[in-house]
Amino acid sequence: MLxxxxxxxxGLAVMLSACTSSGSxxxxxxxxxxxxxxxxxxNIQYAPFYVAVEKGYFxxxxxxxxxxxxxxxxxxxxxxxxxxxxxxxxxxQVLLARAQGLPxxxxxxxxxxxxxxxxSEPDLNITKPADLSGHTIGLPGLFGANxxxxxxxxxxxxxxxxxVQVDAIGFTQVEAMSSGQENIVVGYxxxxxxxxxxxxxxxxxxxxxxxxxxxxxxxxxxxxxxKDEPEFVRSMARALAQGIADTIANPDEAYTISTKYVEGLxxxxxxxxxxxxxxxxxxxxxxxxxxSNPQAWQNMNDLLVKxxxxxxxxxxxxAFTNEFVx
Numbered sequence: 001m002l003x004x005x006x007x008x009x010x011g012l013a014v015m016l017s018a019c020t021s022s023g024s025x026x027x028x029x030x031x032x033x034x035x036x037x038x039x040x041x042x043n044i045q046y047a048p049f050y051v052a053v054e055k056g057y058f059x060x061x062x063x064x065x066x067x068x069x070x071x072x073x074x075x076x077x078x079x080x081x082x083x084x085x086x087x088x089x090x091x092x093q094v095l096l097a098r099a100q101g102l103p104x105x106x107x108x109x110x111x112x113x114x115x116x117x118x119x120s121e122p123d124l125n126i127t128k129p130a131d132l133s134g135h136t137i138g139l140p141g142l143f144g145a146n147x148x149x150x151x152x153x154x155x156x157x158x159x160x161x162x163x164v165q166v167d168a169i170g171f172t173q174v175e176a177m178s179s180g181q182e183n184i185v186v187g188y189x190x191x192x193x194x195x196x197x198x199x200x201x202x203x204x205x206x207x208x209x210x211x212x213x214x215x216x217x218x219x220x221x222x223x224x225x226x227k228d229e230p231e232f233v234r235s236m237a238r239a240l241a242q243g244i245a246d247t248i249a250n251p252d253e254a255y256t257i258s259t260k261y262v263e264g265l266x267x268x269x270x271x272x273x274x275x276x277x278x279x280x281x282x283x284x285x286x287x288x289x290x291x292s293n294p295q296a297w298q299n300m301n302d303l304l305v306k307x308x309x310x311x312x313x314x315x316x317x318x319a320f321t322n323e324f325v326x
Contacts, residue, residue, distance in 0.1 A: 010250045012088070032232075033064040037075025037087040039217075042067070042262040042272050045190060045280045047254040048110070050261040052243025058158040061235035065259075076220055080104045085225050086236055091300045094319050099310040103223040106320040108237045109292045110244065111216035112210035113283045118151025119177070119193050120204045127204065129157035129211060136165040137175060138182035145216075146186040149208040151307050156211040177201065188312050190279040192266075199274045209283070213296045214303065216283070219320025226321070241289045248281050290325040 004278055013140060028111065049067070054059050058065055076094065077089025080102030088231065090113075096107045120126040124135070132154065139146045154160060169176050174194045178201055184194065192243040193205050219240065247254040255274060259266040297316040304310045 001306045011132070015182045031061060032060065032062055032127075033066060034085055035066045035068050036077065037070075037084065037089075037277050039069045039075060039088050041069050044255065044258050044265060044277050046261070047251075047258045047277060047280075048243035048257050048284070051094055051244075051246050051254050052239045054260070055243070055246065057239040057242045061129060061239045063235060063239060068203065072175060076104055077102065079222050079225075082222060082224055084230075085232065087220050088150075088217060090217050091144055092145070092304060094215075094220055095301060095304055095314055095316075096127045096309060098319055103289050104220050105223055105226055106215070106218050106292060107226070107320070107324050108232055108240060108242070109215070109218035109222045109286075109320075109325075110218045110290075110291045110295075111283045112286045114149060114212070114214040114216045115151070115189045115280070116143070116145055116186065117185055117189040117193055118150065118153055118208075119173070119182065119196065120206075122204050124183060124204070126184070126206065129153045129159065129206060130252040132157070132184070133159055133163045136167055136182070137176045137184045137186060138167040138169040138176050139172050139186035140173075141168040142166070143159060145188075148214070148303070148307075149185045151305055152212045152214060153206060153208050155303065155306060174199075175256055177203070189283070190276050194272060194275045194279060198269065198275075212299055212303075213293060214300045215292065215296045218290075218292070221262060230324070234324045234326075237290055238326045239324045244284050245287050247277075248285060249298055251277050253280065288325065290322075292320045292322055292325075 034261065051063070053065060075084065076097045076109040077088045079087045080097055091106065094104055095105045118137070119133065126132060137150065139150060141147065151161070156161065169180065169182065173187045174195050176182040177185055177196060178199060189207055193203055196203050219236060228231055251274065255270070255277060294316070297320055301316050302315055307311055
């Protein structure tokens with residue numbers, strides 16, 4: 001009788017233990033809170049991150065994210081210095097940082113294409129990069145993805161900055177075109193062209209991605225984090241990949257979730273915001289979400305050398321890894 005009672009109690013203990021572990025949000029992992037520099041203000045384009053948080057994908061991996069939208073934060077430098085484990089950054093930032101000796105590594109390709117466009121007034125009839133020759137082009141300044149994208153599209157036609165006139169207009173591309181101050185501007189494919197069209201201001205568009213394959217935004221970590229905490233890096237990739245996949249599969253759900261994270265989104269024009277999201281999705285889609293394209297890295301490397309932003313070509317195989325892509 002005593003033996004039966006002991007076995008019964010052991011059986012109950014096993015069942016209770018099983019019930020407790022199955023209800024855990026992160027399979028027994030300790031939740032680790034991290035600050036993630038985003039590089040921009042809260043926006044519908046960050047929907048995959050919001051989805052991954054809301055659906056518990058990060059929590060399941062033992063990660064709690066504090067989104068850092070401050071412009072002052074140089075995420076890549078902080079990651080390279082070991083002060084943060086991850087940052088959202090573009091491919092050129094990784095190569096520029098490594099050229100300065102920062103041991104940063106791109107571990108997950110969020111964008112599969114470079115999301116920059118040259119936007120022009122239709123009456124200029126600019127239908128190919130070569131048509132830009134002799135024109136004045138407005139862009140935020142000689143820095144960042146807009147500058148990289150403009151140079152890439154000019155080089156694709158055998159042109160350089162000497163063949164055009166560049167106006168540094170800050171982040172006022174929409175206002176500059178709407179007011180007639182500029183006839184051609186450089187902007188993000190999922191932003192300026194969509195907003196201008198929504199204002200009944202039709203435009204022509206040249207997408208950089210149609211002429212050159214370049215590495216765009218993704219998750220950046222450091223050589224030390226990769227060496228010391230590979231599962232942490234893998235967990236980050238798994239959670240974000242699920243968020244991207246869900247956003248692609250159900251944009252309407254992703255929009256609704258994003259209203260909880262982007263202040264005022266629910267009061268904005270939903271048609272415009274959904275157009276921003278669906279256009280962004282075009283740049284995220286891939287047979288294997290998160291995978292870096294080696295040729296895109298080589299192209300970016302060559303472009304930065306040609307722009308004289310780095311002196312000599314880097315070993316791009318050290319700048320990225322596909323080891324952690326789920």
